[in-house]
Structure formats: C-alpha cells, structure tokens
Amino acid sequence: MIFIVGIVCLLIVSSYSSNNIYTNILNDINNNRMVVDKSPKASAPPTVAITSPMGGEFFDATAPDFIVEISDAVNPIDKMWYTIDGGATNITFTTNGTIDQNNWTALADGSITLTFYANNSISEVDFASVSINKDTGVPTVAIISPTGGEYFDATAPDYVVEISDSGSPIDTMWYTIDGGATNITFTVNGTIDQNNWTALADGPVTIIFYANDSVGNDNSAQVIVNKDVLDPTVSITSPTGGEYFDATAPGFTVEITDDNRDTMWYTIDGGATNITFTAN
Incomplete structure (x- = not known):
C-alpha cells in the first residue's frame, strides 16, 4: 500500500473595503508555503496647475488660449478635460491649445470660471479653476465740445470728450484731424495739437476721437468744425x-x-x- 504525504494549505483571504489596500499572494517556493501580503496601495491624485490664462484677465470675442500643467507621480494620466459653463459642457483635450470657440461664443459678457480636470488610471480626479472675463462690447465715445459747425481761427480749439467702457478698462485714447495721417494720443481733455491745426488749410475739419479697451475693442466719434484764419x-x-x-x-x-x-x-x-x- 502506498501513502501520499503532502501539505494541504487552506488560504483564507480577508476582504478590505478600502481602495487603499490590496492583497498579494506570493508563492514562497524555498519555504514550501503560501504567503499573504497586505500593503498600502500606491496612490496619489494628479496635479493640475493653470499657467494661463491668469485670473482677472480680459478677453474679447476670440476664445483664449490655455496652458495647463497636469502630471501624476504614481499612476498614468487617463483623461483631461475642461468646462467654461459650470459643467454643462465638458471638453476633453490631450495638449494645450485654445478654448472651444463655439462654447466661448455662447457665453455672455462678464466673469467666466474656467475649470480644468484630470483623472488617472485608477480614477482619482483633481482640478484647478481660474476666473477670467469676457468683454465684446466697445467703449462709448461722446464728444461734448466742440460742436458741429463751429468756427475757429488760427488758435487750435479745446475739446471735451467722454469715454468709458462697461467691461474691460480703457487702454488708449487718441484723435486725428487729418484723416489719420497723424494720430495724437491723450489721457485727459485738452486742446487740439497746435502744430497739426496750423498745418491745415481753411475750411471744414473733421475731428475723430478714438478709444480702445484692454482687449482691443475700439470705437470712435467725429465732429466737423471749420477753420478760418482769413480776415474779412x-x-x-x-x-x-x-x-x-x-x-x-x-x-x-x-x-x-x-x-x-x-x-x-x-x-x-x-x-x-x-x-x-x-x-x-
């Protein structure tokens, strides 16, 4: 009669509800035994850092570019996406680029929260947000004086113009009295440049005042006055x-x-x- 002698191993593995614990069954051949190894699971969510745009920036009707740095030291990045409408639309991306133009166009002027997300291969998610501003409105330009049809002699006239913008700040204000051949910037109301005025012949003079805002929206207003330096x-x-x-x-x-x-x-x-x- 032949008896077979061996080792019977009964392996009982406890289950763990935590996602941070996993079970390894190791075959220890040298010691002729099975080993249960329970150790912390490698875990770290992605990091999301927005380089641009920066908070508080203003943009016009053209969707802005973005640069975002996303990484994970432990697990591979699985997906990256962003939203500009509170999650109503989520747009995936693989490289830095430009905010979706259609989504940008659909938004009204004002403050916009841009949120970037990323998850890794074990579904850990991180995000970062930045608040920017959309401004498609042009500045308002209103000429108070001179009024249309006024006459002026050899002395250049004074001017009063009211310029404002409900969105982004005013960037530059300028005027021309020679059809744009010479553009003269100003920061406060004052007097038309005397040298430019002297260079003009007698007759109608069109004064055009311009303004643009910090995102490049511009507007203008004009008035026609008369120059007369000849005596009766x-x-x-x-x-x-x-x-x-x-x-x-x-x-x-x-x-x-x-x-x-x-x-x-x-x-x-x-x-x-x-x-x-x-x-x-």
Whole structure:
C-alpha cells in the first residue's frame, strides 16, 4: 500500500473595503508555503496647475488660449478635460491649445470660471479653476465740445470728450484731424495739437476721437468744425475821405465780404461806442 504525504494549505483571504489596500499572494517556493501580503496601495491624485490664462484677465470675442500643467507621480494620466459653463459642457483635450470657440461664443459678457480636470488610471480626479472675463462690447465715445459747425481761427480749439467702457478698462485714447495721417494720443481733455491745426488749410475739419479697451475693442466719434484764419475784407464806398457834412448824419455804403461773416459794426468816437448794422 502506498501513502501520499503532502501539505494541504487552506488560504483564507480577508476582504478590505478600502481602495487603499490590496492583497498579494506570493508563492514562497524555498519555504514550501503560501504567503499573504497586505500593503498600502500606491496612490496619489494628479496635479493640475493653470499657467494661463491668469485670473482677472480680459478677453474679447476670440476664445483664449490655455496652458495647463497636469502630471501624476504614481499612476498614468487617463483623461483631461475642461468646462467654461459650470459643467454643462465638458471638453476633453490631450495638449494645450485654445478654448472651444463655439462654447466661448455662447457665453455672455462678464466673469467666466474656467475649470480644468484630470483623472488617472485608477480614477482619482483633481482640478484647478481660474476666473477670467469676457468683454465684446466697445467703449462709448461722446464728444461734448466742440460742436458741429463751429468756427475757429488760427488758435487750435479745446475739446471735451467722454469715454468709458462697461467691461474691460480703457487702454488708449487718441484723435486725428487729418484723416489719420497723424494720430495724437491723450489721457485727459485738452486742446487740439497746435502744430497739426496750423498745418491745415481753411475750411471744414473733421475731428475723430478714438478709444480702445484692454482687449482691443475700439470705437470712435467725429465732429466737423471749420477753420478760418482769413480776415474779412472791408471797403468803404461812401462817404469818401475829406467830405463835409452838416448836422444831419451822413449815409454810408460799405462792402464787406467773408465766407464766414458774423457781425458788422462801426464807431465814430474811437470805439467808445460801437454800433452794429446788417445793411448799408
């Protein structure tokens, strides 16, 4: 009769509800035994760091670019995605790039929270958020003075213009009086550049004021004024020099010409009294 002698191993493995514990069954050949090894599972969620855009930045109708650094020291990255509408739409990506234009266009102007997510191969998730601003509105430009049709002489006129923007800050303000050949920036209301004004011929002058905001939206307003540096011509037809008159005041005939004539007057007492007239 032959008896077979051996070792029977009854292996009881306890279950662990924690995701951080796993069970290894090791075959120890040298010691002719089975070993149960319970040790902490390697675990660390991904890291998500937003390089750009930066918080508080303003952007116009064109969707912004983004740079985000995502890594995991233990487990491979499985998926990366972002949302700009609170999770209503989640857009996956594999490399840095540009926010989806259609999603960006659909959003109203104002503050936008951009959130980037990443998970690893064991479904651990991390995220990072940044608040930016969308501004597609143009600045408002309102000219208070000069008013249209005003006349000015050789001295450049003053100007008052009100410029504002409900979204991003005003970046630059400028004006031109020569159709854009020369653009003059300004920061406060003041006087039209004298050299530019002097260089213009008499006649209508179009003054255009511009402004743009920090994301490049721009707007303008214009007013047409008149430059007139020529004096009127005044020619006395009568009375003539040396004539004598009695107690009755003499009549007069005077020819005055100017395209922009405003007021006519005379004096017989050296200017102590000035008497206006409209006809001879």
